[in-house]
Amino acid sequence: MDEKGSLLPQPQATASRSRTRSLWAQLAQVTVICVLLKISFDAVSSRFGGHDQPVAAFATCPQVEPLYPSQNPSLSKMDDYITSSKFINETVARMAGAIQIPSQSYDDMGPIGEDSRWDVMFDFAAYLQKTFPLTHRTLSLEKVNTHGLLYTWEGSDASLKPSVLMAHQDVVPVAEATVGQWTYPPFDGYFDGQFIWGRGSMDCKNNLIGIMEAVELLIEAGFTPKRTLVLSFGFDEEISGGFGAAYLAPALISRYGKDGAAIIVDEGAGTYSKWGTTFALPGVAEKGYIDVEIIVRMPGGHSSVPPAHNGIGVMSELITLIEANPYEPHLHSENPFLGLLQCGASHSSEFPSKLKKLLPSHNGETCSKKDKLALEAAKLGDEIKYLFTTSVAPDIISGGVKSNALPERTSVLVNHRVNVGDHPAEVQAKLTKLAEKVAEKHNLTVHAFNDDPETPRSIKLNSDGRTLEPAPVAPTSVDGVTPYSVLSGTTRALYGEDIVVAPGIMTGNTDTKFYWDLTTHIFRYGPGWDPEQEGLEGIHTVNEKLSIKAHIKGVQWYSMFIRNMDEADLD
Numbered sequence: 378m379d380e381k382g383s384l385l386p387q388p389q390a391t392a393s394r395s396r397t398r399s400l401w402a403q404l405a406q407v408t409v410i411c412v413l414l415k416i417s418f419d420a421v422s423s424r425f426g427g428h429d430q431p432v433a434a435f436a437t438c439p440q441v442e443p444l445y446p447s448q449n450p451s452l453s454k455m456d457d458y459i460t461s462s463k464f465i466n467e468t469v470a471r472m473a474g475a476i477q478i479p480s481q482s483y484d485d486m487g488p489i490g491e492d493s494r495w496d497v498m499f500d501f502a503a504y505l506q507k508t509f510p511l512t513h514r515t516l517s518l519e520k521v522n523t524h525g526l527l528y529t530w531e532g533s534d535a536s537l538k539p540s541v542l543m544a545h546q547d548v549v550p551v552a553e554a555t556v557g558q559w560t561y562p563p564f565d566g567y568f569d570g571q572f573i574w575g576r577g578s579m580d581c582k583n584n585l586i587g588i589m590e591a592v593e594l595l596i597e598a599g600f601t602p603k604r605t606l607v608l609s610f611g612f613d614e615e616i617s618g619g620f621g622a623a624y625l626a627p628a629l630i631s632r633y634g635k636d637g638a639a640i641i642v643d644e645g646a647g648t649y650s651k652w653g654t655t656f657a658l659p660g661v662a663e664k665g666y667i668d669v670e671i672i673v674r675m676p677g678g679h680s681s682v683p684p685a686h687n688g689i690g691v692m693s694e695l696i697t698l699i700e701a702n703p704y705e706p707h708l709h710s711e712n713p714f715l716g717l718l719q720c721g722a723s724h725s726s727e728f729p730s731k732l733k734k735l736l737p738s739h740n741g742e743t744c745s746k747k748d749k750l751a752l753e754a755a756k757l758g759d760e761i762k763y764l765f766t767t768s769v770a771p772d773i774i775s776g777g778v779k780s781n782a783l784p785e786r787t788s789v790l791v792n793h794r795v796n797v798g799d800h801p802a803e804v805q806a807k808l809t810k811l812a813e814k815v816a817e818k819h820n821l822t823v824h825a826f827n828d829d830p831e832t833p834r835s836i837k838l839n840s841d842g843r844t845l846e847p848a849p850v851a852p853t854s855v856d857g858v859t860p861y862s863v864l865s866g867t868t869r870a871l872y873g874e875d876i877v878v879a880p881g882i883m884t885g886n887t888d889t890k891f892y893w894d895l896t897t898h899i900f901r902y903g904p905g906w907d908p909e910q911e912g913l914e915g916i917h918t919v920n921e922k923l924s925i926k927a928h929i930k931g932v933q934w935y936s937m938f939i940r941n942m943d944e945a946d947l948d
């Protein structure tokens with residue numbers, strides 16, 4: 378993923394923030410969710426006959442039955458084979474081979490065909506071709522924008538929308554200076570009997586190879602799909618996907634149409650223990666994104682005769698003001714974190730009672746406490762707080778060129794991850810207000826998010842093409858057969874019914890940001906889980922490593938999920 382971004386515990390996060398939404402907008406939303414919750418709760422209460430029965434509480438986080446695909450002798454044999462030591466040895470070697478190809482994507486990559494650093498992707502494609510021969514004989518393969526790999530396993534029933542599995546071929550570069558800090562070299566794919574070490578082992582060659590393994594095995598076992606299966610592998614996810622996913626997604630949308638796919642599963646959140654319960658947390662939402670560049674222009678001059686405030690001083694004042702006005706935690710009704718809290722309250726013995734009391738209840742009385750709930754939940758830690766809070770962080774600053782000259786141009790880049798339910802435009806409005814305050818004090822003109830040129834005494838605010846609304850939230854209803862219920866049921870079949878499947882949120886973005894029109898059923902989920910290796914330690918840094926147990930589980934999951942989707946009566 379392009380950032381460590383998701384769900385529950387994860388290190389990182391910075392300041393805290395304040396809210397700009399009008400009280401009325403919030404009240405309106407609170408009312409809507411109260412009504413909705415009341416309706417669904419009442420329906421279930423009456424079904425289970427009474428308000429006192431604890432079973433009613435589960436209504437807020439219903440779990441589906443484990444879902445097993447149909448079997449035949451060769452598929453059963455395949456299922457057994459995946460856990461055999463022969464297969465484990467073979468897939469370790471195939472993973473190692475994939476890691477040994479250093480498919481790094483750098484921030485400053487030039488165009489394909491000009492920047493030779495892309496050429497390593499040819500090696501990766503050739504490696505897949507050699508390593509998964511049945512897949513290459515059976516599926517069609519299109520190369521999109523040279524290195525995007527688009528595999529299609531045509532189903533027999535063209536009326537069924539395809540399933541789309543995604544992963545990216547590229548990895549985060551290993552900085553030369555950090556190579557020595559790795560326990561095993563980052564591009565060796567060394568296997569120590571428990572872990573396969575190397576860059577990309579978790580992010581996310583494990584998913585890519587896991588998907589290929591599952592397809593290869595299914596072909597070998599004689600499986601033929603009714604529902605078309607598409608594999609879409611970008612090659613620059615770590616630098617935002619502008620060459621890969623930006624071309625692959627439109628190719629698929631033009632082929633299958635808007636909402637033309639049944640489901641997308643891409644890399645993302647995994648399985649975590651919290652409150653004494655193990656949660657699988659497919660990411661159903663992604664926060665939005667906006668970088669704002671602020672430029673303060675002030676007269677230069679000799680620094681021996683300085684004014685009381687120069688450009689650097691004014692910029693400092695503005696940054697101080699930004700930090701003093703953080704966004705506050707806010708749980709919009711569509712924020713899946715509310716669903717996760719409800720799952721915790723329904724299924725976890727150690728769920729904090731303080732939080733439980735603040736959860737919206739069936740009679741609607743406690744709905745006014747939703748902001749209190751957000752504030753209380755934020756105390757669980759910064760990494761939790763930012764699942765329902767817009768983040769703001771000044772990350773890059775520059776100003777001044779000489780020790781004896783006053784700075785004429787000072788700039789700062791402020792990064793934001795926009796809360797689910799909020800919009801980048803609200804971030805722009807808030808920053809404009811703060812800039813106006815400072816500008817007024819220092820008699821400067823504000824040019825906010827327009828094409829005005831920079832003027833000599835001014836504060837100018839710009840945002841760029843990376844600005845992104847929060848992703849549409851994927852539906853998580855399990856009423857009947859839904860894409861989410863198939864995903865949940867597959868997970869509970871593989872890991873058992875102690876696993877609670879709950880909605881997760883991504884604080885970063887994956888390649889799926891280009892795929893919103895292909896389906897609303899987008900899940901960012903790493904299905905392979907080893908309880909002994911929880912979390913994403915090592916991702917994007919030294920000593921990235923993959924538990925072989927988790928990898929085997931991943932292969933099992935993909936092989937089951939493909940079949941379960943094939944049998945699902947969705948359309």
Ligand SMILES: *[C@@H]1O[C@H](CO)[C@@H](O)[C@H](O)[C@H]1NC(C)=O
Nearest residue numbers: 461462463464465466467570
């Ligand atoms: C798998 O590899 C291990 C370690 O190299 C070896 O001991 C074992 O015999 C292998 N198993 C098979 C079935 O090849």
Ligand SMILES: *[C@@H]1O[C@H](CO)[C@@H](O)[C@H](O)[C@H]1NC(C)=O
Nearest residue numbers: 819820821822832833834835
């Ligand atoms: C503010 O700046 C304008 C020019 O940008 C100037 O005409 C005006 O006199 C200034 N006002 C004060 C109070 O300095």
